[in-house]
Amino acid sequence: MTDTGLELGPKALDSSIGEFVKEREDYYTAEFAKIQGATGFAWSWNLMAAVFGPLWGAYRGLWGFFWTFLVLELFALVQLGRGLWADLGAESLARVERLTANIEARRERAREALAAGDQAAADSSLKVAENLEKAVANAQAAADAAAADAFGILLIGIALFVLVKLLEGFYANYAYEKQYLRWRTDENTPSGLNTTSAALGGLLLLGIWPLTLYRFTVSKPNEFITTFPIDKEFFTPTANWMEGGFDWLAVEFGGVFKGVTTSIKWVLDGLEVILVDTPWPVVMLVIFVMAWRLAGPRVAIFSAAALAYLAFFGLWEVSMVTVALLGAAAFLCLIFGIPLGIWFGKSQRAYNAALPVLDFMQTMPAFVYLIPIIAFFGTGKPPGVLATIIFAMPPVIRLTALGMRQVPAGTKEAAVAFGCTKWQLLRDVEIPLAMPSIMTGINQTILMCLSMVVIASLIGAGGLGANILEALQYAAKGQGMLAGLAILFCAMVIDRIIQGSYRRSEKASGG
Template sequence: MTRSYRDQDWSSSIAEFTGVNSGYYQDKFADIFEGGRARLRPNWAAAIIGPLWAASRGLFGAFLVAGLVEIALVIGIVFLSTGGLSVDNMARAQSLEKLSEARLVQANDERQKGHEAVANQMQELSKSLAQSATNERAVANDKARAATMLVVSTIAGLLGLRAIFAVTGDWLYSRQYMRWRRDRATPSRRSYQRVMACGLLLVIIYVVALFGAKVPQLASTLAIQSNTSELAGITATALDQFFTSITQSGRSIFDAITGSISALVASVESLLQGLPWICTVLVVVFAAWLLAGSGTAAFTAAGLVYLALFGFWQKSMVTIALLGTAAVLALSIGIPLGILCGKSPRAYRIFRPVLDLMQTMPAFIYLVPIIAFFGIGKTPGVLATIIFGMPPVARLTALGLQQVPLSIREAAVAFGATPWQSLVKVELPLAMPSIMAGINQTILMCLSMVVIASLIGAGGLGEDVLQALQFASVGQGFLVGAAVLICAIILDRLIQGKRSNNQ
């Protein structure tokens, strides 16, 4: 049975969608959906008012594209018609003419004083400047003639854009109608509020763009004198005073945090460096064999031997102690935070902007307040790594809990499980793949902070990487990069190995 796009259901639906001129759009849409030639017939309203027609019909994508292109074309027309293409050459020509006249006056003065040789030099210089001015005027005239042709071409382009918009307007509106049938939240009917808002936007953009194109009359009207450097200096001074006051008032708290983290890192370092390297290798290889199999154990053994033979063992242990401490602290904060966000939509709405800020802000930016509060050394390196590495595990933990089917939660409650039992025995096991992915991402992101942490005195392999960058030592940089890569791969395999084998 062939679908009819002209029956009563379609007609009433189109009338509800368009609001006005429903008969026109019923015929247009029917011809378009049936593959007729109506798509080639222009919509004169779209041709006359252009982007504003699209705005009134809720075609905001077409409005933005057509509006911006038209603004660019209009600015080009104004720029070319006001001599913007040749204004620089004309200004140089006028400047050269003034210099030529000044040198000619100087030549006459020198001739009156009896300095004939100097007068001749000044006169030759004046002629040279006059010839340069003539050449600049000739170039300006050529550009002015070319500008006339460009203005005509730009106007033709503007009219062509309107013609294209007129031909495709009804087709775009029919696509909007089909989206509206699937989702009634799609903009429909003609709205004068949309026209006014979009028209105001176009006016503002036109004014700003014309000002940017340096139209003389408009520029003199809208010229604003500002001293942004002075404002930036005042703001920076105020921020310096603010951070100084916080540092002084909270010195005892910052010292306690610094001491606790430094003691924790030092204890881990002493444990890793106190054992003979061969014993550490055996323990890690045995753990890799248990968790990920013989292949990963063989790679782990080869990688650890590489670290020992090339002299990276001690700094590797410093890096692992530093970033391992940061990863443990990040996981200790991130997993409970992810559970809270996964169980409470309100908490997720509160913490989501904070996690976005932590994850998107460049590390060098939040290093500044950390150094102001905690100085340089390993403690600020650990804190910066925590900030950088915590968001993935929090996000993925919340995502894993949110993806637990509601039917399973209801079944657990039906069998008498308490909220704590449901969380620990049902939801967390089901969310464990997502949580493990978050743990993996957090650990690897912490390891990626090795170079940045070395910039503030954290030590480890990052120092060698930084030295290789400073002295352009390609060979040393390659060896240190391989050491960092080996540490990352070993940690990744140890974390994912058991899960990969189970899969």
């Protein structure tokens, strides 16, 4: 089906519904009309869906319905099983047995100590036994309370199961009507009755429900269910092999890694000369004037207030070190990220090849980056910048590529028709139109660079991150908050200047 059909009249609509549902055409025609004609909630009830639940969804090709209510029904059944069969106080009773055995052992020691004439040791063992008896009483009370809760859990399970069945009955026709509308424009949407899907749904139920119910209702389930049946025999050899690989790479390509570190150190040293070694009044004045000229008086006033905060709380030098780290990382991210984003935006094949790498860079926990960074580049500020680059570069690449792909094809065709070369098309048409997305990527990259400041301090990057790390180690709450606010203000000043400069240039060009 490819027509929308609604303008063809009730007969065409009825015919398409029959073609879609295959069985119970009159019922679904009436229910779909009720749903489509209602301005609010339509009381549409599907008895078969309420009775068979997830299996009905699988039979009708509604896999979203199947998985949603498979989980909800299972949750309700677990509560029913716990209320009916589970020994809720088993753990506490097992603790009672262990404590009782310990008490007997302590009393035996006391008797032996008395027989040996050691009154002090006997008194000590008896005192421990008395304390353990109190623990036994508490554990027994907990076991009794858990057993008494069984009836309440059973009632909750019954209530949940009834509620889920009501939801299934009332929601089924809504979900099926949405699938019908999708089917009218997409022939690949499942329709009719599918016994293969129903059989697959039944197998999934048999594979998921019994094992889960067994796990949560049996006091001591089989170890095979609770523990994956394998030991760590593969872990140590694999870890040793990977460690050997790291060592081999560090030795064989040590010159390359040293060259990368030296290059980053040059950029970092240059920024530190400008920001740290230059007298602070000069740096503050230059930033204020730059903010005024590029972003306007409001951003300039905010920048001056933020810089005053850094100075008055004695955080000027460490803040400038942090800005140098951020500047080096952000500069390298943009230098490499924007051209890569442009390339990926113009070549879908290149983007598809890079997508797994970008996903890896964004999803791998930040602390894990530090392992290969330390192995290949050592510790200090340049390795901290490298770790920040890995973490912060993907947003500017992705958003630049997105902006390039969103440039209208008609605009590019018109520019080529007027004689634009590829370079002119890129410089004068594609990049300007993609600039809002690129600026968003720059913003996200800067903020993610700042978020890595504390983590990079773990490998000796220094700056405000070291202050926060020290505050965490010694629970110095005030020190940590002041340093955290300093990082926030640094990020806001940089972002406001860059974004304000872009907005001013847009206004000046009439964009």
